[in-house]
Amino acid sequence: MPSEFDIIRQYFTSKESRADVVLGIGDDAAILNVPEHHELIQSVDTLVAGIHFPGETSPEDIAYKALAVNLSDMAAMGADPAWFTLAITLPNDDEVWLKAFSESLSLLAQQYNVQLIGGDTTHGSLSITITINGFVPVGKALTRNKAQVNDKVYVSGTIGDAALALAAWQGQCLLRDDSVSYLNKRLNCPTAQIELGLFLREYASSCIDISDGLIADLQHITESSHVGAKIDFEKIPLSKEFCSNLTDEALVVPLVLSGGDDYELCFTIVADKHVEFENALKVREFNATCIGEIESLNGVRCFLNNQEIEIQATGYQHFDDEFKG
């Protein structure tokens, strides 16, 4: 007896299977092979309509973001992503929505060579929970707890774009026509920095992805590592789209320091590997910028024009709290 959700099954089971998936969708559980000499890396993230994305977000963007934020956790660990389970709660059985959702999810999954290996669809308010799995060679995972005094602090890409798009969506500012598309894409379709994460295995002493805000996430590193950090606001890389929309420091500073959702990586490089790392960065053409360094004084301090910025909100304090392993 076909159900309204056979459409999802159909989209996902028609794809080719990874060689390490012994049995995928269709039994009580999946049967999987973790490669020898590798550790399994696993994480879960839920997106709830109205909390993590506006209710009117397209099914394509919801699917993209739901998987991308999970892939981003794999990037932050230096893991090679492999499989995921999907639990989706839906208010109704809108086949057009489901088709668009599943096609977008499938496309992104193919792009990263990750396979859906189990799922559960339930009836209720829209929310999507993905548990993602990846691998690292034993002992090579990037964690938050090994930053050391004098390490350099880096971020990938540019910071604040997603927060600016969210602020505009919330009616706090207007965006120039020529940057709306770029900025909304940064909010709705973040790019998981998987390749950078794999590269960082050889260099970084700690790593996290920026989901809660630069300061809040860097604080996760400093607290886990029992150190502090000092960063220069002027060194934080901003996109030309961000800069062309915002020049007022009073607006720029909180978006850059406390806005989340960029899903760039924030990581630390041991001081004596710094030059080697900078050279390797150029060869591999990764986009990463040194914004400060780890110090012994606890907490994260940020300087602008040689003055310490008083940091009001360290990350958006929403109701949610990830207590991710």
Next chain:
Amino acid sequence: MPSEFDIIRQYFTSKESRADVVLGIGDDAAILNVPEHHELIQSVDTLVAGIHFPGETSPEDIAYKALAVNLSDMAAMGADPAWFTLAITLPNDDEVWLKAFSESLSLLAQQYNVQLIGGDTTHGSLSITITINGFVPVGKALTRNKAQVNDKVYVSGTIGDAALALAAWQGQCLLRDDSVSYLNKRLNCPTAQIELGLFLREYASSCIDISDGLIADLQHITESSHVGAKIDFEKIPLSKEFCSNLTDEALVVPLVLSGGDDYELCFTIVADKHVEFENALKVREFNATCIGEIESLNGVRCFLNNQEIEIQATGYQHFDDEFKG
């Protein structure tokens, strides 16, 4: 800055860690070791308030059932459960509720030696998604697709208890005072048949857990295995509590055949292992009953007084659909 959910973190991170958990809660992902020569078994199940349990169910029972139904998937695969992630969406930050929920979850987790290795708490309508992980020696997982003609069909425990409790809760019948407690426990706190699942690795040709109803779940086996099955209604084991409440065949038959939520195992034993299996069952003191056999004719047929029962509803056709891997 402590959040209302630190209470969950506190309850779960204070427990001892399994040796195969390299890094648990507190980073972007967990780091885990799958034992050599074993496959990873993974499954996801969501419980939504008002769909999978009445809104007034106690937090203790919700937590118990959320983990138990996932453990049951491990039992159905013959897997040894190890770790789980928890994604919980909550309407508010009721600490008393959270404490009761997390303590109950923790107790059951300890009982089965499974460890929470990641989580995400979000704000919205109450729902709980657990992704569970377990192991089997390579090639030893129990699946749905290897039942063969002449195999014997078995069920563990007794069937229909949970469906009777649900029917009473829905006002369809009244329960005798002396069986209310037993029957509600069968509905709210199902026992995952982990030990039986491990034992069945050496004997069963196929296995499933009974969540949708005996006929519906046996049909999953027969369809996956491209066979059929014939069962005798009189052989289906019923509890004395079930029998003392219901004697009217018109009520008994649909509850036993189509009621779900028992989380007993339904499995098949190859004909020539049948006697050996029966002897081993007695030694190990597992409670399992032969109710019929696999035949070549497709579909599942059930006989009562030598007459084929017309099976109206093959499992409760709710909105939900597990497309589990």
